[in-house]
Amino acid sequence: MTSELPRILLVDSYDSFTYKSVATYTFQAVQLIISNSLASLCRKAIPNSQVHIIKNDDTNLADLQSYLPYFSAVIVGPGPGSPDVPEDVGLVKDLWNLDDPHLLPVFGVCLGLQSLALEHGAALRRLSVVKHGQVSTVEHTGTDIFKGVGPVDAVRYHSLHVELSGAKNIEELASTHDAENGRVVMAIRHSTRPFWAVQYHPESVLTQGGGIEIMLNFWRLACAWSSSHGRVTRPWDQMADGVFGTPWPYTRPPPSTPRTNTPLASSTIKLSIPGLSAPDICEVLGVDDDSSPFVMLESAAQPGRFTIIGCLTSTSLRVTYSIGDNFIHLANGESCDQIDLGSRDVWSWLTSFMNKRKVIGGSPEIPFWGGLIGYLSYELGVESLRVSGEKIHTEARHPDVNLVFVERSIVLDSTSGNIYLQSIMEDDDEWLTEMVVQLHSAARNYSTYSSFNASPSSTKARPNTSTIILPDRDHYRSRIDMAKEYLFAGESYELCLTANTRITLNDPLAPKASSTYSPSWQRYKHLRELNPAPHAAYLRLHPTTLLASSPERFLSFSRSPGATYQLRPIKGTVRKGPNITRAVAEKALRGSRKEVAENLMIVDLIRHDLHGAVGENVEVKQFCTVEEYKTVWQLVSVIEGKPADDADQAASHYANGALGWEVLRRSLPPGSMTGAPKKRSVEILRQLEDEERNVYSGVFGYWCAGGGGDWSVTIRSCFKYDDRYECDAHSWTKFNNPDFYPGVHEPEHWVIGAGGAITALSDPDAEWDEMLTKLQSVLRVFGAAVPRGH
């Protein structure tokens, strides 16, 4: 090899795509998720390595061969499916048959090992008991890629394995032994060609001893082979650069047009008014007027801390977008404009929208100064994965993006008890002063009369006035069985299966929605009492109303410079009950191989996602901790990433949180709601689930115009669509029209989604029960309970 920097080609078997010729296709910036942690491991082991990632079907070998001379070695990543299915392995299969002039060192992982072995005559078998996210002790020869390596405990993600008895030129380097499967091959090498491979996942967070050590040895052996065979890497040139572009990690360029307008200044007043709750404040602000939009993100339980209430005005801008449209709606209380997206997507449109609205000077103690609040649907995330199979329906869709730009807000800090009134509108002191008076006066009133916002009994449906359509038990169980078939076949490691419950409320005697009474607000107050949650929300963004009591943060990002990106996936749920103490829950969750494996798989998936979005600095800060919620115990992990310094600086200078927005775009839909690997799992789930998920399984939260953001997973929530609100071209007048409420009774149609992660170890009855437990936490707000054993 020459003094050129080591160039590694990482072939990702994440999924299949139609073939694109190298001649016409550049590989840069494609949606690659699964290989990012492997790329990171590679960069840690091989100093200064330049890792270029392609997918296994981005090209064919004939084309790729002309580029192989630029690379020092190839790494072949893991993937769903089977090595004997051409679409699953793509060009990987051909790498093992390179002719001598093109030969170069190759390192295979999992599917990569299986493909190498199969190509040389090994037999492919299914494991008797599949191993997904499970740690096994690996016994090795201590030679070759294991030279100098001590004990190895490695994470396995496989349903298939190879038997080497009929294989030619393949030597076994390591194996494991488990009670269910007996001896299973864990590492191999080719006896004459420079090919090595491991069956386990060296990049998993729980793999010990067999990660970086193996990669280092591979690199040492690769260099030795190249020099003994006189192989010299071709110097990188413009042509290669044109095809492969920037190596991983892809740095995010700052927006091409730096912000030119003056930042908005935040004015803040800090108050301490004991006894005034978040719902009290909402009522002072007019939440009872059902025809007006209203937003509150509430920390209604630990570990949540801040509650953010939007004080919307008739000029507050609403942004809505539905998949399939090439426009967004931008509306306020007076008008509604349809804005053509042109060549942009909704994500980049919102980036420029926020780029013009940078806010400075807010209180550093609080995370929100003003900005976008609302939700993003599950399908919006799915769309950016470009999954194959049935298309997302685009006709008459409800909004997939539904946000409001909040200029006046109230933030409550539950730790200090402080209340922050703030505005980013120009010369808004009058409003601030007026609000101070109103809040003080409300506090006096509420302490004189007992708080008037206790939830009224009117949220309970009277007998025979509600219809609840629960998922069908047998159908759900049959879907669990089908999901397990996919897992046994190696198509996925974990699938988060969900189903919708529909509630229709049709009580002509119930109080009607009006400008002084909001049934959905009353229902929300009931929900926050029944299921107080750290990520609660009341979002009345017509046509959608969302009531959330989620325990799960998806992504929060702090302001640049020094921004961190934190994800907090939950996997592992135990229903609370009189005998379920913390010790019992710890045993059932942390002590359970099944629950820890479920959580680990999502942690590994999120590490991939975050590596893909922020680059190298990704750390698991907390692994599998048991947290207590109102109705359940949950197993929670925390993963944090930091952007590279230059990207962080650029983010703080130009784009007020655009980097966080980019991380969000690249990590949706939430891995805890899909399973792993993400893309194939989403495709399978679309086969298994009968309906779209819509708001459920997406995220809700905020993007602060001062730079931070916090988005929660939309679970333990219910939503409804109100078709009366439409953004007819250029008119949004219905919002403002006091006569609009005809005062007639209209039925309400609510949806609650619930589900859980299915793994090969899942018991269908227990999974059904777990789904009901989650459903129950919200269904009770309708005065309904699911009978056990339903």
Ligand SMILES: C=C(O[C@@H]1C=C(C(=O)O)C=C[C@H]1O)C(=O)O
């Ligand atoms: C699918 C849901 O929850 C998800 C699944 C969990 C699990 O399988 O343990 C836990 C939290 C969520 O990520 C839901 O609440 O509907």
Ligand SMILES: NC(=O)CC[C@H](N)C(=O)O
């Ligand atoms: N992690 C992997 O690459 C899995 C390979 C294959 N799909 C299996 O399940 O065995």
